[in-house]
Amino acid sequence: MQPVIDSAERLTRRGEWFVSAQCVRVESPSLEKLRGQWLEFGIPATQVARVLDFQRRWGGLVLPPSVDYEGGPKMLWGDMLAEESKRVGWFEAGIQRVSMAYDFLIGPAGEFGIDTGRWVPLHASIEGWIESVALAHHASTWAQQLSTIRGDAIDDLPPRDFEPVPEVRGLADMWWRGPDSLIAIHTGEAVGFDQPRLRVARVYGGLRGGSQ
Known part of the structure; x- marks a missing residue:
């Protein structure tokens, strides 16, 4: 190659x-x-x-x-x-x-x-x-709520009104942006170890000043 x-x-x-x-x-x-x-x-x-x-x-x-x-x-x-x-x-x-x-x-x-x-x-x-680490820093600083979701429960994410965040150039990991929320979905370890239970999503809600 x-x-x-x-x-x-x-x-x-x-x-x-x-x-x-x-x-x-x-x-x-x-x-x-x-x-x-x-x-x-x-x-x-x-x-x-x-x-x-x-x-x-x-x-x-x-x-x-x-x-x-x-x-x-x-x-x-x-x-x-x-x-x-x-x-x-x-x-x-x-x-x-x-x-x-x-x-x-x-x-x-x-x-x-x-x-x-x-x-x-x-x-x-x-x-x-x-960019992903920078966005996590931004989200954790300004979010009013933080929820962690693991395993099969992340299959329902992201909601329809969320759009991908292009600057993180996501592959196995991805960020999604909603009106006042950000969602980070991490599947790298789950894929690497063939353990779907290791999938994790973090939902940063109530972002003051919006999700930008």
């Missing part, structure tokens, strides 16, 4: 504010010195370029913990995978907060997802993940 070079997508104003106000960027060494070594190992030049580009753009960004996925990656950091079969197309996206049963990866088309032994893309890009 020929990997696709990740596009430089822009964050929304909310996403940019979240990165500047709620995240910390720590100094991270350049991976350029590893370029020659990776090429000697037979890793395609396009794959090497993708990892180096990710590290230049996002390396060292420390994110606040997400509600799900054990807090998500603590710090974004691009690196090659040791597993030979996944060196082309996938690479590491960040450092975990705790010991976990899966890794956070960037996929062949730039998707952000988890690998439980089974690859599950959560968002179509790393920007989508950042």
Whole structure:
């Protein structure tokens, strides 16, 4: 499979504010010195370029913990995978907060997802993940009610008058927007472990100032 070079997508104003106000960027060494070594190992030049580009753009960004996925990656950091079969197309996206049963990866088309032994893309890009965490921060700050729904009970979501939130670029995970509410539906762990009971939705209701 020929990997696709990740596009430089822009964050929304909310996403940019979240990165500047709620995240910390720590100094991270350049991976350029590893370029020659990776090429000697037979890793395609396009794959090497993708990892180096990710590290230049996002390396060292420390994110606040997400509600799900054990807090998500603590710090974004691009690196090659040791597993030979996944060196082309996938690479590491960040450092975990705790010991976990899966890794956070960037996929062949730039998707952000988890690998439980089974690859599950959560968002179509790393920007989508950042927008999702930023939206959760916004929703939890302004919502007057928060409900958590699990398992088969989420089959009735979202209501008909809700629309998808495009900036999160949702795949296994998605956000939906209603008149004064937001709904986050997370199915990544359920798909990765083949456990439908792990599906979870969070409904943020009564958002002051609307759901924007």
